[in-house]
Amino acid sequence: xxxxxxxxxxxxxxxxxxxxxxxxxxxxxxxxxxxxxxxxxxxxxxxxxxxxxxxxxxxxxxxxxxxxxxxxxxxxxxxxxxxxxxxxxxxxxxxxxxxxxxxxxxxxxxxxxxxxxxxxxxxxx
Amino acid sequence: xxxxxxxxxxxxxxxxxxxxxxxxxxxxxxxxxxxxxxxxxxxxxxxxxxxxxxxxxxxxxxxxxxxxxxxxxxxxxxxxxxxxxxxxxxxxxxxxxxxxxxxxxxxxxxxxxxxxxxxxxxxxx
Numbered sequence: 582x583x584x585x586x587x588x589x590x591x592x593x594x595x596x597x598x599x600x601x602x603x604x605x606x607x608x609x610x611x612x613x614x615x616x617x618x619x620x621x622x623x624x625x626x627x628x629x630x631x632x633x634x635x636x637x638x639x640x641x642x643x644x645x646x647x648x649x650x651x652x653x654x655x656x657x658x659x660x661x662x663x664x665x666x667x668x669x670x671x672x673x674x675x676x677x678x679x680x681x682x683x684x685x686x687x688x689x690x691x692x693x694x695x696x697x698x699x700x701x702x703x704x705x706x
Numbered sequence: 707x708x709x710x711x712x713x714x715x716x717x718x719x720x721x722x723x724x725x726x727x728x729x730x731x732x733x734x735x736x737x738x739x740x741x742x743x744x745x746x747x748x749x750x751x752x753x754x755x756x757x758x759x760x761x762x763x764x765x766x767x768x769x770x771x772x773x774x775x776x777x778x779x780x781x782x783x784x785x786x787x788x789x790x791x792x793x794x795x796x797x798x799x800x801x802x803x804x805x806x807x808x809x810x811x812x813x814x815x816x817x818x819x820x821x822x823x824x825x826x827x828x829x830x831x
């Protein structure tokens with residue numbers, strides 16, 4: 582069995598560093614305790630600057646109803662290669678109080694909304 | 707008819723500044739002459755840094771065959787609000803020589819590939 586060279590490791594790392602926007606859906610989101618909080622539904626991306634502003638996390642509401650979409654500022658997410666998903670420093674109680682929306686009630690992604698969401702997580706928009 | 711205030715304009719601008727990753731598909735790509743070159747198939751996004759590295763542009767090959775996927779470095783794209791699409795400074799001849807791949811032959815998105823693609827467009831990866 583060949584021993585990985587540094588180049589192999591680098592290459593593998595680079596390879597898995599990108600995700601296709603049409604395959605984002607379903608990426609798991611965990612808290613620091615390893616509990617699965619939900620999955621990524623989609624990213625909200627700046628059309629001009631090409632940066633992900635939010636990962637919208639959903640968790641399986643019964644019958645697909647309820648305000649079960651949580652927009653998370655990109656900066657609260659850490660990608661964990663071993664887990665193959667994102668980790669946030671956020672317990673379930675904190676999440677329950679977090680701004681959220683139902684699938685059919687998408688918010689206006691404007692500055693006020695950004696200020697509110699980022700503010701909840703202690704970040705500047 | 708009310709006259710737009712600066713805040714109205716700002717808000718509208720902010721609102722339309724984000725695109726959902728699951729709705730990226732189909733966004734038009736034009737050259738400077740206004741010719742439509744193709745449409746965005748998907749973005750390739752850094753899992754950790756949350757930045758779009760490529761917009762993969764596709765154009766309708768006959769029977770959906772052929773090497774009709776062109777990865778474009780994010781920095782060669784300008785978003786044009788009036789057109790509702792992206793503009794690149796790239797004529798069709800230049801595009802024909804550009805690195806591309808068939809849908810069923812997705813490249814390895816590693817450093818070598820990035821260097822090659824970005825290099826073709828005169829950019830550092």
